[in-house]
Amino acid sequence: MKVKVISRSTDEFTRERSQDLQRVYRNFDPNLRTQEKAIEYVRAVNAAKLEKIFARPFVGAMDGHVDAVSCMAKNPNHLKGIFSGSMDGDIRLWDMASRRTVCQFPGHQGAVRGLTASTDGCVLVSCGTDCTVRLWNVPLANVMHSDDSSDNSAKPLAVYVWKNAFWAVDHQWEGNIFATAGAQVDIWDHNRSQPVNSFEWGKDTVISVRFNPGEPNILATSASDRSIAIYDLRMSSPARKLIMRTKTNSIAWNPMEPMNFTAANEDCNCYSYDARKLEEAKCVHKDHVSAVMDIDYSPTGREFVTGSYDRTIRIFQYNGGHSREIYHTKRMQRVFCVKFSCDGSYVISGSDDTNLRLWKAKASEQLGVLLPRERRKHEYQEAVKNRYKHLPEVKRIVRHRHLPKPIYKATSLRRIITEAARKKDERRRAHSAPGSMPREPLRKRRIIKEVE
């Protein structure tokens, strides 16, 4: 007879000294954990609820300007720094960590319309309605730590006066060149008082300009003749132009897929295009209920933030038709400019109410240094939520947002309008000869033509 029975001596299975960690034994046999799927589901529901409870996206407001904030620029060399320009010509440099003005530049006579920083973060370029382009010396990072200097005035490095008012400015990602938009697109060098090149296509004002992050010589502009144009600096004439039904207010290139850009349109939608194939949008991002004023991509290229005239900020997936997040406060007025921070974890908005607002990019993210256990817990919760996101209960909790009444009403009104238009279209189609009214997707419908 051979016999053995389970025998566990206490010393073997418990700790020896009181300072030791408790011994842990694992057995992943599915028979020991019954109903694991149900438990996982309950955890997913709880995780979704916790996410809602901890969703406190608003970090703080930065006040100081005396007029509406019209434009902002990130400092590519300094994570905490953000520049903002206002309608009264004031330019400020903010420290996002302490939410204070670090440096106030004397600024422009009229409204500041465009701001951008050079690649090394040393030079700030601003332009405005007073027909000047001003270059400023950005104070060094260590100066930013000194708290006292709220009136740390600096003199402009250079002032270049030109023929027309400017609407936007953007600096090349790598190089010495920046472009301004106004009556035409002008290409400037830091050291020249006159543009080195100018492009003109049509007579209308150009309202925004952005350089391509991948190819330093390519830039995209949008103009008030409802067009989006792509320029190549190596060629003497503009490359391509796309005319839409409504004006595009701003353009942002996807930093990770530099052939793609997203246009913030006046018709409440954003349109993602492939710059090589302009006849059809890749994706239409719907949700805003008023004109989209500004757009900025996250450095990861997976999502972008938009600010709208409807007093809200939304965050979209780069390929998602609807927004993932909406931010609003009672006091925030029309949003004119938005920026993603350079680490992709914050969103800054500048609005009509003279304030800059700092938001978290993920509303329920825990700030500060995470312990490994905390991090693992967050990861686990994210994973279970993701696994059960299709179930109605989880979906309902995750999707639910409290909206201000005007937005809510406008959304439902827009829904009625689009539904009515669709119905009308259907009826027309039913009563016309088959094939005479081809179905056009929304991705194409808002495009009038493409010009080369």
Next chain:
Amino acid sequence: MGVKEEDSTISKIMPPIEQEINDEINMKVKKYLRGEGANLEGLRDKKLKGQLAIREELYGKSAKAAAKAEKWLMPSEGGYLEAEGIEKTWRIKQEAIAREVDILSSKNQYDIVLPDLGPYTLDFTSSGRYMALGGRKGHLAIIDMKNMGLIKEFQVRETVRDMAFLHNELFFAAAQKKYLYIYNWQGTELHCLKEHGAVLKLQFLKNHFLLASINKFGQLHYQDVTTGEMVGNYRTRLGRCDVMQVNPFNSVVALGHSNGTVTMWKPTSPIPLVKMLANHGPVSALAFHSNGHLMATAGMDRKIKLWDLRKFEVLQTLPGHAKTLDFSQKGLLATATGSFVQILGDFSGSQNYSRYMGHSMAKGYQVNKVLFRPYEDVLGIGHSMGWSSILIPGSGEPNFDSWVANPFETSKQRREKEVRSLLDKLPPETILLDPTKIGTVKPTRKREKPSKQEREAEMDAAIEAAKSITQKNKTKGRNKPSKKAKKRQEGIERAKKPFLEQQMEEEESSKKKKQKIGEENELPKSLQRFARKKATS
């Protein structure tokens, strides 16, 4: 193709030892895979197919990793009992085992004789560390099994029919003469649950924190012990019932009735999920295998049956009475009747149970309850003269998981675990026959047209329902029998109407169709081209 062939040749070349190891790992992987992978062939959505394929691959990998890690994570090996020569395992006595095993284990063989407060029922905590004892005549006790220390014993001076631990050893419920009581480990009465009535059997659903009880009148109660809410209160309508067992796999409560049926219940439905005729004669005991596929029932018809719960079919019928049944963690089945305990085991691997061990108590002891101690090779026996404990090698799971049930739990760990299990408390709706259905999509089934028979049956049912409506007494004049009959007839007509209308419509449409076909057929071939064509063409 070439690659595949190469693969097969490699596997052929492999030395036998490696081959064996490979097979062993494959066996283990199968355990962790939790069923076969999804079939993605039929999917048309390429993106989804890709995503699912990645996920399936991930499942395979994690199962493999779990199987490989088993070697290091699970230090203990299971017990066994092997006969040599002409020995038979069922002839081996407990005394013989005691001589062979270590001292620590041989301490687990004992008889405690308490003749006065007799027949005892018992319950273990999920870790097997603590045991609760209830003597029929009012003796309640909690014992720490690790050091055989009595934590508390007290006398309630009335009948105790059943005991059950709640989520940990600090609380237990006792079914007494009139009411159900909850005590803490110090013997303080915390609650008296009068709503349950005179409870005969008690079970605690750990994942749901539900206390399920069946009382003298065959009423099944589910009470949430965290909130005190009565989740379900259902009449079984099958008379007095004192056989109740929870299926650990899906937390469905099974009841064995005196007419031989076994019913399975969930707290959210007033009718049983399953009603099956298990034995011809009253059901005397029930037990579930922990994997949820196997149920054992014993009846007064002298049969012990093993059921496959996936098909609800009998796998095996064994002769014999059983007052009580229990499955161990490793799948041994203990049956007991009179003073004889028998252990059955499945050694062929094909769910064919045969004799494994036997143990006869001293004459005159009537076994009341047998229960395997979790994570130990021990069987606890409650009988009319106290309780006993015997060694059954190979019955318990050798490796425990500290986060699931820890026999060496400290009080801090216990507190932590209480909080965690409360956070993961399942709502009563999650009790289903197939718990893996949670989180899956309901398959869209095309609604088929009901057949003529079904329609007729529906109509009959509607008519019956209309007939069975009892009318209120009206004021004089309107209460005449003739009026009542008329009203009833009207109700029946009203119930019939939609069915008849539908029938008429169908008949008409079929007539039209026939006519159309007939017309087309009537026309001679030369004239058919002049017939009106359909609008669609």
